Amino acid sequence: xxxxxxxxxxxxxxxxxxxxxxxxxxxxxxxxxxxxxxxxxxxxxxxxxxxxxxxxxxxxxxxxxxxxxxxxxxxxxxxxxxxxxxxxxxxxxxxxxxxxxxxxxxxxxxxxxxxxxxxxxxxxxxxxxxxxxxxxxxxxxxxxxxxxxxxxxxxxxxxxxxxxxxxxxxxxxxxxxxxxxxxxxxxxxxxxxxxxxxxxxxxxxx
Amino acid sequence: xxxxxxxxxxxxxxxxxxxxxxxxxxxxxxxxxxxxxxxxxxxxxxxxxxxxxxxxxxxxxxxxxxxxxxxxxxxxxxxxxxxxxxxxxxxxxxxxxxxxxxxxxxxxxxxxxxxxxxxxxxxxxxxxxxxxxxxxxxxxxxxxxxxxxxxxxxxxxxxxxxxxxxxxxxxxxxxxxxxxxxxxxxxxxxxxxxxxxxxxxxxxxx
DNA sequence: TCACTAGTGCGACAGCAGTTGCATTAAGAT
DNA sequence: ATCTTAATGCAACTGCTGTCGCACTAGTGA
Numbered sequence: 058x059x060x061x062x063x064x065x066x067x068x069x070x071x072x073x074x075x076x077x078x079x080x081x082x083x084x085x086x087x088x089x090x091x092x093x094x095x096x097x098x099x100x101x102x103x104x105x106x107x108x109x110x111x112x113x114x115x116x117x118x119x120x121x122x123x124x125x126x127x128x129x130x131x132x133x134x135x136x137x138x139x140x141x142x143x144x145x146x147x148x149x150x151x152x153x154x155x156x157x158x159x160x161x162x163x164x165x166x167x168x169x170x171x172x173x174x175x176x177x178x179x180x181x182x183x184x185x186x187x188x189x190x191x192x193x194x195x196x197x198x199x200x201x202x203x204x205x206x207x208x209x210x211x212x213x214x215x216x217x218x219x220x221x222x223x224x225x226x227x228x229x230x231x232x233x234x235x236x237x238x239x240x241x242x243x244x245x246x247x248x249x250x251x252x253x254x255x256x257x258x259x260x261x262x263x
Numbered sequence: 264x265x266x267x268x269x270x271x272x273x274x275x276x277x278x279x280x281x282x283x284x285x286x287x288x289x290x291x292x293x294x295x296x297x298x299x300x301x302x303x304x305x306x307x308x309x310x311x312x313x314x315x316x317x318x319x320x321x322x323x324x325x326x327x328x329x330x331x332x333x334x335x336x337x338x339x340x341x342x343x344x345x346x347x348x349x350x351x352x353x354x355x356x357x358x359x360x361x362x363x364x365x366x367x368x369x370x371x372x373x374x375x376x377x378x379x380x381x382x383x384x385x386x387x388x389x390x391x392x393x394x395x396x397x398x399x400x401x402x403x404x405x406x407x408x409x410x411x412x413x414x415x416x417x418x419x420x421x422x423x424x425x426x427x428x429x430x431x432x433x434x435x436x437x438x439x440x441x442x443x444x445x446x447x448x449x450x451x452x453x454x455x456x457x458x459x460x461x462x463x464x465x466x467x468x469x
Numbered sequence: 470t471c472a473c474t475a476g477t478g479c480g481a482c483a484g485c486a487g488t489t490g491c492a493t494t495a496a497g498a499t
Numbered sequence: 500a501t502c503t504t505a506a507t508g509c510a511a512c513t514g515c516t517g518t519c520g521c522a523c524t525a526g527t528g529a
């Protein structure tokens with residue numbers, strides 16, 4: 058998961074690396090100044106000093122640029138916070154999500170927008186989410202070990218339920234960010250999970 | 264909320280109405296045959312037999328076309344199902360949402376995609392959601408009257424929590440539709456709501 | 470130091486999106 | 500029937516996106 062598709066003996070040396078650095082810096086700067094809507098391959102190329110054709114060849118489109126920027130800036134040893142309680146862990150996670158969707162410039166928000174135009178961006182985003190949700194399953198495992206949750210809890214379903222309201226409000230509904238929403242969504246999901254809502258597909262009261 | 268912006272004495276008679284019908288039919292057909300990605304103003308114009316310029320003038324862009332199609336096909340007297348229980352009502356609502364996002368062609372999915380390119384589509388979509396969520400508050404009121412929920416329950420927050428997992432899974436995460444998800448998300452939200460998770464901002468255990 | 474070639478620069482090109490000015494048609498009013 | 504003008508048709512234009520062939524630069528290995 059590094060930069061662009063290799064084609065045989067790649068040559069990651071001086072100039073190539075410099076080109077990539079210049080282009081990614083330009084993407085970041087354009088994103089900060091004009092936002093995602095104004096982000097075009099041409100503007101990035103002009104700003105970076107690299108030729109249009111080179112950008113098109115190596116990154117294909119705006120989605121490719123954002124994907125590479127994401128790979129370059131993401132820390133590969135990310136792990137969920139350990140606050141000692143399921144609710145606290147989920148709240149911390151939700152705060153991170155709200156932060157990443159609200160900050161300016163938001164690479165996450167830009168990537169989501171780009172995923173509707175670029176198949177590469179869509180795949181990159183799904184890989185990212187799959188990776189993150191996978192790591193977060195640890196949160197659920199810890200809660201089970203603490204006896205907070207029943208064994209057999211569907212970690213992925215719980216995590217999606219806890220985080221979905223944030224994405225829905227901020228990305229789709231376009232609601233202004235509510236500082237209490239991360240905690241509230243976490244608390245709600247934790248409450249339902251404790252009641253066994255994510256265990257063996259059956260919900261209390263069914 | 265009818266068709267296009269009027270500019271004085273509008274003239275909704277024969278030819279204008281015929282043009283609109285032809286264009287909307289073409290949008291629907293293009294959407295069905297080639298999907299949203301291939302939906303361009305030009306292709307719609309060509310198929311409808313109406314001139315490019317006319318489409319650009321009356322609908323501005325793809326978002327405007329989808330907005331008008333939505334207005335034309337939406338029933339203004341929609342109301343949530345009354346199944347006798349909160350959980351049942353939410354499940355029915357979620358089934359409708361899953362249906363609208365999964366059917367081919369999905370105007371809803373296309374409109375969501377378009378909302379990232381067209382400001383008009385974005386506003387139309389938010390109006391639609393605001394309208395729907397507003398009508399669905401009735402579901403929560405009924406539940407309160409039945410004694411299923413505590414008074415003072417935040418209807419909008421509950422509804423968003425109940426429906427968010429569907430949008431998140433289907434639209435953002437790109438997960439294939441799970442036939443049990445509508446019921447499960449509804450049951451989870453109903454469970455949390457009964458425990459007071461959406462009452463006066465405080466959650467049980469805080 | 471030298472040869473090989475991946476990567477880049479460059480210009481030209483096709484194609485689509487969206488706009489503008491003007492001519493034409495037809496809806497609605499008298 | 501006649502007039503007014505909203506709505507449409509038409510053609511030309513700008514600007515942006517993405518591609519292609521060719522020349523050239525500079526890593527990389529010998």
